[in-house]
Amino acid sequence: MLNADLQQRKDAATPRGVGVMCQFYAERALNSELWDVEGRRYIDFAAGIAVLNTGHRHPKIVAAIESQLGKFTHTCYQVVPYASYIELAERINAITPGSHAKKTAFFSSGAEAVENAVKIARAATGRGAVVAFSGAFHGRTMMGMALTGKVVPYKVGFGPFPGEIYHVPFPVELHGVSSADSLAALQTLFKADVDPQRVAAIILEPVQGEGGFYAAPPEFMRALRALCDEHGILLIADEIQTGFARTGKLFAMEHYDVLPDLMTIAKSLAGGMPLSAVCGRAEVMDAPAPGGLGGTYAGNPLAIAAAHAVLDIIAEEKLVERANVLGQRLKERLSGLRRAVPQIAEVRGLGAMVAVEFCRPGTHEPDAAFTKQVQTRALQKGLLLLTCGVYGNVVRFLFPLTIGDALMDEALAILEAALRDSAASATTI
Known part of the structure; x- marks a missing residue:
């Protein structure tokens, strides 16, 4: 089964009003990882829009x-x-x-x-x-x-x-x-x-x-x-x-x-x-x-x-405490990129409910195009992100609180690369 075939069938069988972000289709998932029908792995920082704080398929659930x-x-x-x-x-x-x-x-x-x-x-x-x-x-x-x-x-x-x-x-x-x-x-x-x-x-x-x-x-x-x-x-x-x-x-x-x-x-x-x-x-x-x-x-x-x-x-599993630890790691990583990524207007969040907002450098003018570029580059590298905000210029992070440290490190490396690549691309346009 191929993603492209399913995409064609989806377009024929379901209404366009049900907006779908990804053009690949889930086959299985575990904790903070998801695999599509073609076997590609993604790190899930969307968690079904904040539904999976305890991760995919937790054994106790x-x-x-x-x-x-x-x-x-x-x-x-x-x-x-x-x-x-x-x-x-x-x-x-x-x-x-x-x-x-x-x-x-x-x-x-x-x-x-x-x-x-x-x-x-x-x-x-x-x-x-x-x-x-x-x-x-x-x-x-x-x-x-x-x-x-x-x-x-x-x-x-x-x-x-x-x-x-x-x-x-x-x-x-x-x-x-x-x-x-x-x-x-x-x-x-x-x-x-x-x-x-x-x-x-x-x-x-x-x-x-x-x-x-x-x-x-x-x-x-x-x-x-x-x-x-x-x-x-x-x-x-x-x-x-x-x-x-x-x-x-x-x-x-x-x-x-x-x-x-x-x-x-x-x-x-x-x-x-x-x-x-x-x-x-x-x-x-x-x-x-x-x-x-x-x-x-x-x-x-x-x-x-x-x-x-x-x-x-x-x-x-002390997930309240874990949320604070993971959220702080993410905020520190994002804050450390503000010089390299001038589009970062604000890094904010309580616990692990963290967001980064992008504006045109030196202004408070929302930059939805840059935000979409970050999301797209991250997805190409295997990291699933969600955007939000009235102007569509915010990336929000909703990873499962059960994510392991090694996988979190891998995800943050992908995120940093997507941010740096997008910033570099913006300066060359």
């Missing part, structure tokens, strides 16, 4: 799924419940930030978790409006797209979107937007567009994912919490990409000294199995009436089994 497979694969939890769902909810309630009483409901995808967080917030407050931020990504459903603060490619041609959704700028110092600017925009929103007494929730990613790996400043998070408390608004932390040790804490909100009312989690929760959740204050979570939450596949027993294994692996 495989064993957990196999064990559950021998019992039952589906009952629909809302028809015939099972203990593993309850046990996982108890574990999530215990490990998420805050010692207050919490409850957790499981779903199938990150977008589904966001949709249900909004439903819960509206049921709990009796209000309709929701505030989100520019650069945010909250999913591809109609509500998810409405909340998302990036038009291309997520929102083009799909409107109109649900009403009572408002956006304000996210604080990004590199691009001249301070915390004070964002907070002022919120106050203007409340004066000009929506009464804060009509706002059910403010939703944000503690570290924006698709938006460019920008972390919310601590003073901004504190101000948001105070604003929410003042007006009876719920604060929703979207931890879908930031969760499960990626930022050097189990959850990104642990970097802050305030607590959210609701959290959405997914991606690395189940090590590649489709599972998401909303965890929040018990009294808020209980607002919807019985039957108001759920889904046919929500909390699938195979995915629940995988999630239990993921939590065990994170603790046993």
Whole structure:
């Protein structure tokens, strides 16, 4: 089987709207490596878009799924419940930030978790409006797209979107937007567009994912919490990409000294199995009436089994600590290249949620073409990278936290070569 043949069949059988980055096809994978159908190996720094913090096919996850497979694969939890769902909810309630009483409901995808967080917030407050931020990504459903603060490619041609959704700028110092600017925009929103007494929730990613790996400043998070408390608004932390040790804490909100009312989690929760959740204050979570939450596949027993294994692996292999070590190595390597690669405008990140942003040398003008060139050269050398950012000028790093030191060294050497080659090419044009 050849990649070119599969590419031709893909183009004939599947719609162009399902955008596919690579033109090779996976045959097998293990931990941080992936092999295509022609036998070529790649080092995976994408991890299924932050889904594989515990790597491809971790033996403990495989064993957990196999064990559950021998019992039952589906009952629909809302028809015939099972203990593993309850046990996982108890574990999530215990490990998420805050010692207050919490409850957790499981779903199938990150977008589904966001949709249900909004439903819960509206049921709990009796209000309709929701505030989100520019650069945010909250999913591809109609509500998810409405909340998302990036038009291309997520929102083009799909409107109109649900009403009572408002956006304000996210604080990004590199691009001249301070915390004070964002907070002022919120106050203007409340004066000009929506009464804060009509706002059910403010939703944000503690570290924006698709938006460019920008972390919310601590003073901004504190101000948001105070604003929410003042007006009876719920604060929703979207931890879908930031969760499960990626930022050097189990959850990104642990970097802050305030607590959210609701959290959405997914991606690395189940090590590649489709599972998401909303965890929040018990009294808020209980607002919807019985039957108001759920889904046919929500909390699938195979995915629940995988999630239990993921939590065990994170603790046993000390992946929180590992994220900080690996992230620091990457940031030091990238920072050391700033002289040789003048397009590097900023190296940033919490733990292993690291990004490098490229701008035209001497400016803050985003350089998407250079970013794409780095990604392409790295892929040619066998390193899989993802880009992000509203302007497409950021490379984000999402390697499995289980990656070995030798493979990490190999990947960083490829990355450096791709950066140097791209910089050299840019100076000769």
